[in-house]
Amino acid sequence: MTLSAFYDVFLSWPSLLDGFTMTIMLTLVSSLLGVGLGTLCAWASLQGPKFARWAIRCYVEFFRNTPFLGQIFFIFFGLPALGLKMTSVTAAIVALTINLTAYATEIIRAGIEATPRGQFEAARALGLRPVQAFFLVVVPPAFQRVWPAMTSQLVIILLASALCSQISVAELSYAANVIASRTFRNFEAYIVVTALYLLLAILFRELLAWIGRRLIFGNFATAGQR
Amino acid sequence: MIEFTTWDVFRNLLAAVPWTIYLSLIAFIGGASVSLVLLFLRLGSPRVAAPLVRMYVQLFQGTPLLMQLFLVYFGLALIGFQTTPLLAASLCLSVYASAYLTETWYGCVLAVPASGRRRRASGSGTGIRCD
Numbered sequence: 001m002t003l004s005a006f007y008d009v010f011l012s013w014p015s016l017l018d019g020f021t022m023t024i025m026l027t028l029v030s031s032l033l034g035v036g037l038g039t040l041c042a043w044a045s046l047q048g049p050k051f052a053r054w055a056i057r058c059y060v061e062f063f064r065n066t067p068f069l070g071q072i073f074f075i076f077f078g079l080p081a082l083g084l085k086m087t088s089v090t091a092a093i094v095a096l097t098i099n100l101t102a103y104a105t106e107i108i109r110a111g112i113e114a115t116p117r118g119q120f121e122a123a124r125a126l127g128l129r130p131v132q133a134f135f136l137v138v139v140p141p142a143f144q145r146v147w148p149a150m151t152s153q154l155v156i157i158l159l160a161s162a163l164c165s166q167i168s169v170a171e172l173s174y175a176a177n178v179i180a181s182r183t184f185r186n187f188e189a190y191i192v193v194t195a196l197y198l199l200l201a202i203l204f205r206e207l208l209a210w211i212g213r214r215l216i217f218g219n220f221a222t223a224g225q226r
Numbered sequence: 227m228i229e230f231t232t233w234d235v236f237r238n239l240l241a242a243v244p245w246t247i248y249l250s251l252i253a254f255i256g257g258a259s260v261s262l263v264l265l266f267l268r269l270g271s272p273r274v275a276a277p278l279v280r281m282y283v284q285l286f287q288g289t290p291l292l293m294q295l296f297l298v299y300f301g302l303a304l305i306g307f308q309t310t311p312l313l314a315a316s317l318c319l320s321v322y323a324s325a326y327l328t329e330t331w332y333g334c335v336l337a338v339p340a341s342g343r344r345r346r347a348s349g350s351g352t353g354i355r356c357d
Contacts, residue, residue: 155288162290173292186300194293201288
């Protein structure tokens with residue numbers, strides 16, 4: 001392993017750059033969708049009709065107890081048999097979102113259950129509709145409680161997006177596979193890409209901590225908490 | 227032309243189930259042993275070992291498992307060590323699991339109040355340090 005081996009890898013910097021932006025895109029889109037849908041599912045699983053609660057319970061258990069690789073293969077290779085075709089990037093976003101939503105539902109539900117019921121009742125007594133009371137009064141402190149757990153889960157989603165290379169989404173690990181098979185510099189290609197993932201994970205964690213400080217803890221920080 | 231029946235598919239999948247179970251067991255036993263060692267290092271020497279263990283956790287929690295598997299498999303071959311895919315997978319899964327387990331268990335230990343339980347344990351001569 002000499003420096004010239006790394007030179008071979010860095011010669012293909014355009015595909016590394018493309019992969020880098022694709023990984024960021026996949027992570028950001030599925031994070032936003034997953035956290036949003038997770039909040040809705042958590043709401044439905046606590047206050048929805050009995051059928052909705054049961055359906056969400058099944059959904060969460062199913063997707064938390066099957067490997068992500070199996071889910072992504074089923075969505076990309078299995079669903080076309082049922083007549084639902086999509087491009088690999090769409091399939092990747094759908095798979096990441098569905099997976100993250102299942103975990104986010106459980107995380108946010110835990111936060112909501114830790115919020116005293118009296119807060120919801122007080123908001124109702126002040127004349128807020130149930131939806132308003134839920135999203136304005138119950139959700140903010142719930143997010144505050146579970147933000148560290150949510151941060152870990154979002155970083156796990158960033159790392160899980162590496163599996164999307166298996167359905168030929170041109171993200172970072174796909175770039176590594178292409179460079180490795182083109183130059184036969186397997187180890188060098190993977191170590192460069194691994195370093196890039198590490199950098200991305202650290203930056204993403206910092207970004208989420210910043211979001212937490214600015215949006216989650218800042219506005220709603222109540223006396224005694226934090 | 228050979229026709230695959232549903233039973234053929236199912237039978238082949240079933241034949242692969244033991245490997246999933248073996249790998250999970252290897253990952254749990256290997257990961258638990260490594261993370262116990264790391265946990266004691268982290269608790270025992272907060273100055274020297276703790277930052278190193280934190281870096282280890284950061285490294286393995288901050289990179290995808292898929293990349294770690296490739297790196298271990300090709301990396302060991304590169305330094306002249308003949309590996310089998312099973313050995314590389316076992317090693318990698320153990321290290322990956324240990325990073326998560328040591329972080330979880332460290333949190334568990336910290337959650338036990340030092341003023342009470344650990345001090346009483348050290349007072350009754352168990353050799354447990356509390357500082």
